[in-house]
Amino acid sequence: MQKTALIPYADLPRAHHERYVLTSTVDVFGVAHWLLGERAPQPGGDVRPFDALVVSVHPGGGVELTELSAVRARWPYLDRLPDGGFVVAASRTRRDEDSDQVQVFDALGRETSNFSVGDAIEHLLVDEAGHIWVGHFDENPAGIRRWSATGRLAWTSDNARIPGLFDCYALNVSGTVAWSCPYTDFPLVEIRPDRPGRPVRVWTNRVRGARAVAVHGDRVAFYGGYGEERDRLAHGELTETSVESTDVGLLTPADGPASGRRRVVGRGSRIYVQTEPFTAWGVFDLSS
Template sequence: MESVRLTEYARLPRAYGRLHLLHSTVDAYGRTHWLLTEAAPGPGPADPYEALVVTADRGDVYETHLGAVRLYRPRLDALPDGGFVLAEARSKPRVHHVQVFDALGRSSWTFRVGDAIGHLLTDTSGALWVGHSDEGVYGDDPLSHPGLRRWSSTGEPLWSFSPGPGPLDMSDCLALNVHGTTAWACPYMHHPLIEVGADGSVRLRTTRVRRVSGLALEGGRVAFLDLDDVLTYGRITEHTVEPEPGAARLVRPDGRALAGRSLVCRGPRIHVRERGGTDWSVFDIGRGDR
């Protein structure tokens, strides 16, 4: 099988290397953010602590100091107004596990979006797209049961997935791509490609893929990344994704195999950070690798 090499994308400056990394992401505008603390917060309900967001934006690096963070192992994304949203993946009923900060790093809102968050991505309007794993879909928290929801940055529900006949189900939101104000999801168990507009309109296309963990889309084409780091490609039609011949294994920029990773999917790009690392690399379906 041929290989496709990732391209280096963003690197945490060495000056911050001594700090503890809580989470990192790539936002709706392509900026990279690292959420850092002096030390890892203790388990259980966290006492308020200070955190630092380091942002890399087209060669510029700047800091945002967050005050009174109350989450133990938060996920991070950025808001268009310069603020940030943090969310604890696991939560208990009635416990607020989402914390929103303004551009000055002040805590402004807290609310709940449901247990077992697998994906948290903001869009260019500032809305939050939240995809849940099967532990949330089949768990005790009704907020998680739809599997995929869109929330305002102040905690107002804007849209939720509703299952339908045939492959329109959501047992586990395996992959989520948010670009502009549109989201694409690939859920278990039938693995359809679901397109959701900002107005809540839903389009479903059947696929022949399995074990999907990420996806990238551009110009009527889609690339699916599976759990073994194998890329397969398809052509998007009115009701289906028709497979294209060939497959390729996604590898590091130096050609070596990936060793565990987390993904952020944004339009034509799949951003990759290896487990335990701070650097980001990227696959771009429109880059002409094939």
């Protein structure tokens, strides 16, 4: 089986390794971000607001620091808005926390608004226009939705006829387009809400359990799977109605196999991957 090594992409500067990595992502412009706290989240109980540091590493190597005040998410998601602000969202909500599940911060780290997008967030990604795409796992039937940065629901998968959408396993947002590969049928889905007449296209797909997807022209790659297939890299080509498999291999860290959890982000032709302790991003680019 062919092995493809991730290419080192971005590293959290060592000066910040003493802090706890609450979450990390790579935004739509290719900048890597780490949300850091003083300690690990504690399960149960009330969440007391805390200050957090965002460390942003640009593709050229430049580092930017942003202090966020009064973060309230215990298990947060993070992404950056095109205006330099940040979105922080709690993956789970309780009824008394629902109204401020999502916090929007300006470029100076001050909270400017908050709203709810619903419980059971599996993916949260911001596009180039500042829309917030949210994919839910199976404890919330909302599926996939697109929100404005002020909390207005701008698109929903409710009537999109996406087969078997019970859990948004994989979500890729690039430009203003989203791609998904949802459980249970695992079709490849292209979502363009602003395209007249046909905002959603669906291709049948035989690859099961992928956690990330990359698309370049008529080529596609699926990363992840169940059990021993968690590092599987499956390639395919798009026909009019289906994804035809062309090759299956493994996607491995640059320094060899790694144990522990993975964090993945899909952006266009790229799949970014982190392994514990989540201080470095590697990248696979389908276009190269």
